[in-house]
Each structure stands twice: as C-alpha cells, then as structure tokens.
Amino acid sequence: MQAATVLEANPLREGLRMARTPEPNAMVIFGATGDLTRRKLIPALYNLHASRLLPAGFSAVGVARRPWTTESFRETMRQACARHAALPVTPEVWESFARGLYFVRSDFAEREGYGRLDELLRTLDRERGTAGNRVFYLATPPDQTPAIVRLLGEAGLAQRRPGWSRLVVEKPFGQDLTSARILNSVLREVFPEDEIYRIDHYLGKETVQNILVFRFANAIFEPIWDRRYVDHVQIAVAEAVGMEGRGSYYDRTGTLRDMVQNHMMQLLSLTAMEPPVTNEANIVRNEKVKVLKALRLPGIDEVPHLTVRGQYGPGYIAGQPVPGYQQEPEVAPGSGTETYVALKLFVDNWRWADVPFYLRSGKRLTRRVSEIAVQFRRAPLKLFGAELEPPEPNILALRIQPDEGISLRFSVKLPGLQLEVRPVSMDFLYGTTFGRTPEAYERLLLDCMLGDTTLFTRNDEVEAAWEYTTRIMRGWDAAPPPEFPNYEAGTWGPDAAQRRIAADGRRWRRF
Ligand code: BG6
Numbered sequence: 001m002q003a004a005t006v007l008e009a010n011p012l013r014e015g016l017r018m019a020r021t022p023e024p025n026a027m028v029i030f031g032a033t034g035d036l037t038r039r040k041l042i043p044a045l046y047n048l049h050a051s052r053l054l055p056a057g058f059s060a061v062g063v064a065r066r067p068w069t070t071e072s073f074r075e076t077m078r079q080a081c082a083r084h085a086a087l088p089v090t091p092e093v094w095e096s097f098a099r100g101l102y103f104v105r106s107d108f109a110e111r112e113g114y115g116r117l118d119e120l121l122r123t124l125d126r127e128r129g130t131a132g133n134r135v136f137y138l139a140t141p142p143d144q145t146p147a148i149v150r151l152l153g154e155a156g157l158a159q160r161r162p163g164w165s166r167l168v169v170e171k172p173f174g175q176d177l178t179s180a181r182i183l184n185s186v187l188r189e190v191f192p193e194d195e196i197y198r199i200d201h202y203l204g205k206e207t208v209q210n211i212l213v214f215r216f217a218n219a220i221f222e223p224i225w226d227r228r229y230v231d232h233v234q235i236a237v238a239e240a241v242g243m244e245g246r247g248s249y250y251d252r253t254g255t256l257r258d259m260v261q262n263h264m265m266q267l268l269s270l271t272a273m274e275p276p277v278t279n280e281a282n283i284v285r286n287e288k289v290k291v292l293k294a295l296r297l298p299g300i301d302e303v304p305h306l307t308v309r310g311q312y313g314p315g316y317i318a319g320q321p322v323p324g325y326q327q328e329p330e331v332a333p334g335s336g337t338e339t340y341v342a343l344k345l346f347v348d349n350w351r352w353a354d355v356p357f358y359l360r361s362g363k364r365l366t367r368r369v370s371e372i373a374v375q376f377r378r379a380p381l382k383l384f385g386a387e388l389e390p391p392e393p394n395i396l397a398l399r400i401q402p403d404e405g406i407s408l409r410f411s412v413k414l415p416g417l418q419l420e421v422r423p424v425s426m427d428f429l430y431g432t433t434f435g436r437t438p439e440a441y442e443r444l445l446l447d448c449m450l451g452d453t454t455l456f457t458r459n460d461e462v463e464a465a466w467e468y469t470t471r472i473m474r475g476w477d478a479a480p481p482p483e484f485p486n487y488e489a490g491t492w493g494p495d496a497a498q499r500r501i502a503a504d505g506r507r508w509r510r511f
Pocket of ligand 1: 239258
C-alpha cells in the first residue's frame, strides 16, 4: 500500500522539487517565434511552472524579428502550451505563468535591440526580482549564433553583474571539425566555458540519464561490461518520420551530422565510459571525452567498408503511401544527402579493444525505436545436445524510446519432457512502474538555471565527436557517389547494411 501511494505522488517530480529550486532569473529566447520555442521550450517552462519548480518571479523574454507584441506572444504561447505541454493548461496556472512572458521585437543583427533588451531585463530585476541572473537561449538558425553572441558581449549582457549570465546553444554545433572549433572560440571570447550550455536533448531523456545509474548503481553489471564478456554493442536510433517541413535544413545536413555526431555519440560515450569517481559535471564529462578520443579513426579508404549510407525512396509507413526523400519539399532533385547511416566503429582502449560497436540511424524506417543493446558472448559449451541450435546469446537492451525500459534476454528450458532451450526476456517498463517522467527539455532548462552542466556537451566533447564524424565525411567525399535512393520508406534501410553486418557473422536486432 505504502509503495503504491509513494508512486502515485510521482517520486521523480517530488524529488526534483525538494532538492532543486533555481535562483530567480530571466530566460531570453532568441528565435521566439520559431518551432522550437512553440513546441518545446515554452511548454517545458510551463510544465516546470505548473510543477512549482521555477523560482518566484521567473520571466521568459522572447526576441524575434516578427512584429509580435507581449500580448500576442502570450496568446500564441498559450495555444502552444495547450497543444504541446504535458500538463493541463488551466486558467489560474496559465495566468500566473503568462505574467512572466515578454516580447522584444528586434532583428538579431540590430545593436539597438540589445539595448532595449537590456532595459527590459533591468526592469524585470526591479519589478520581478530576477536579480541580474540571465539565461540566453539561442533557438535560432546556426549561422546566426556568432553574431548574436558577439552583440550580447558588446552590449555588456554576457558579463556577470551581480548575478550570472549563461548561454544555451542548440545543435547543429558547426558543420565539421574546423567550423566547430571556430564556433567554440567565438563563444569563449564572450562567455566562459562553464557558462556555455551546448544542448543535446538526448541527454535530457530519463532513459539516457539512466544509462549511468543502471551501470554504476548496480554492482552486478560492471564486472561483465567489457571485451571479455561482450561480443558487440548495437545502438539504433530509428525514426518513421520523414522531413516534416525541414527539407532545406536536412538536405544541407544529412543523418551523420543530424543524429550520429551528437545524439548517437552521446549514447555511445555513456555506454562505453569508465566509472567516474564522482558525479560532478566535469568528472563525468572527462570520462565521456576519453571514449570519444579513443575512437579508432578509419583511413579515408577504409570508410566505405565501415559505413553504409542510404536514402529513402517512396514507400509505405503504417499502410499509408509516403513520398521519397527527393520528392520532399525543399530537397534538391538528385540530392546525394543521406537519410540513413549504419557504421561499425571501435573504441581503442583496454575495456573495449576489438569489440565492434554497430550504430544505425535513419528516417522513414519501419518504426520509431531507439535502443542500446549489449550482446554478450555465447555460452562456451553446447551442453544441451550437439544437434540443438546453440542457445541465443544474452542481450541486455536499454530501450530509450518508445516503451522506455530495460530487458534482459536469457535462455530457459522449454517446459516438457524433451530438452529444448528457448530465449525469454525479463522486462522493466518505466511507464508501468513510474508513470509520467519529465520531458527532456524540462530537465535541461532546469539544470541550466541551476548551473549544472553535467547533461550538456563540453567543447572538447563536441570537437572529439566531430573529429570522428569529419573523418567519415572525408571518406565519403573521396568515394564514388552513392546510388540513391537505395531503400524504400517503411523498411529497415538498405540491403547493404544487412549484408555488411552479416559478413561479420552478426545481424541487426529486429524490432
Ligand atoms: C533532432 C534531429 O535533433 O532529433 C531530428 O534534428 C530528429 O532530425 C530528432 O527527428 C529526434 O528526436 P527524438 O527526441 O524524437 O528522438
């Protein structure tokens, strides 16, 4: 009984409330009329407010070029929250939240706009008690980042007055290693590294944070988490969606930059890292960087043997016809951009030497599923009859989404008079055990206000991830152009990806 009551009260949310209330602050959102603000940022702030996790007087100031006013901003955000916030939008809660929403109309390149912003922020300090603490969130196209950051610096907004100033930057963080380095140096001319929050929203997902808890709060897995027991690791981030109106961005980006360089490299480093000695932000991030720095960099001519690129043609998703990539709006006809990547990589350290990590990600695959599967070596002896199939290897699968959970596959005797061995699995599901968990952006916005950088990407992490992915890009540039499209929408990707892993005597997990 007791346990059930505790669970209904949602221990995660209660825990957050007790332990963590940020100092009063104002969050400035550049790109306030865009999709990210409407779908993710303001709904996440609303959920935090409704859960009483925001400090009193918290204010969010939208900045954008469109001729909106504070009134129209509030009204548009109310509709956005009604649609996208996880918690219900009730009149009283909305009213108290909306009182902290403001809008400043300005072109991001216009100096005077920063002056007006500064004035408003000072007023909020006086009237709402935001105490000189600011978060500057850039929900803007990446090419605007350097100019905005420089102008924030020139306007004196990046300085600690009394209070702090933090910068949040969305991905993509550069286009390759060189551009990421340049961007890092621009940001660090204006903000110190510990006030720069590079967002990778995967790190805000409960199931992703749980990778470390699962590995290091349980003593039984760590001793077998290495090359002696693990045959290989598969990391999949599959999506059923296509371009969703982002054709122009995607055609310049492709899956390697959009998913592999950031989200998948984060999943990989959390899976492969050594135990940190404390859970302090830089100690954890030091261990993650070591994994990325240990990635074996393939020679340019090895790249085609270690990777498979794909692009979807027309097909069917859940029985409905969908267009091919090249027929999507804003995609160049004859485009050579990949919408699917599969690759094999190695982490050259003592723990993982020669253990392959197989990564795959793609758009318009059969269904949405993200998972990390650690496949253990087979039992050494065929004890149960030479004529029987060898028992299936044990697999520990961390399901990131959907159906968030963990499953462990092992073999048992099939009941009956004959000896037959069958794989079964033991499953833990977050939904049935804990109920609703906070959205990724709730956690990340709150951590940023709290000054906790653990779930944000440090400059050296970004650069190490780019070093590897840039090498893959160079290998592709040097190879003959791929023949696209090479997989039908609604399938699991190009046949070549199946053949490639089969050549290693392994197969992709089926979902
Ligand atoms: C974004 C990518 O970072 O992540 C998108 O730009 C992708 O292309 C999205 O669809 C996936 O996020 P999630 O949380 O739905 O797995």
